[in-house]
Amino acid sequence: MKLILEIEQEIDGRWLAEIAALPGVMAYGQTQNEAKAKVQVLALRVIADRLEHGEESLDIKNISFAAA
Numbered sequence: 001m002k003l004i005l006e007i008e009q010e011i012d013g014r015w016l017a018e019i020a021a022l023p024g025v026m027a028y029g030q031t032q033n034e035a036k037a038k039v040q041v042l043a044l045r046v047i048a049d050r051l052e053h054g055e056e057s058l059d060i061k062n063i064s065f066a067a068a
Helices: 032-052
Strands: 002-009 015-018 026-029 064-067
Touching (some): 002 032, 015 032, 032 064
Parallel strands (some): 002 064
Antiparallel strands (some): 002 015, 015 026
């Protein structure tokens, strides 16, 4: 499973990272790396929650993140 991570800098200087394939999975950070780390953690939590509740049957042997 490859998740595409989109990142952009806001006008106020913060960085916003988002994974469009997982609606609502977005996070802010003071740096690019902080925003990336936060959104990756959130994505893994969302996937785990969906699996726990039987909402998705994903092949999660290999999860990777790629920048858009």
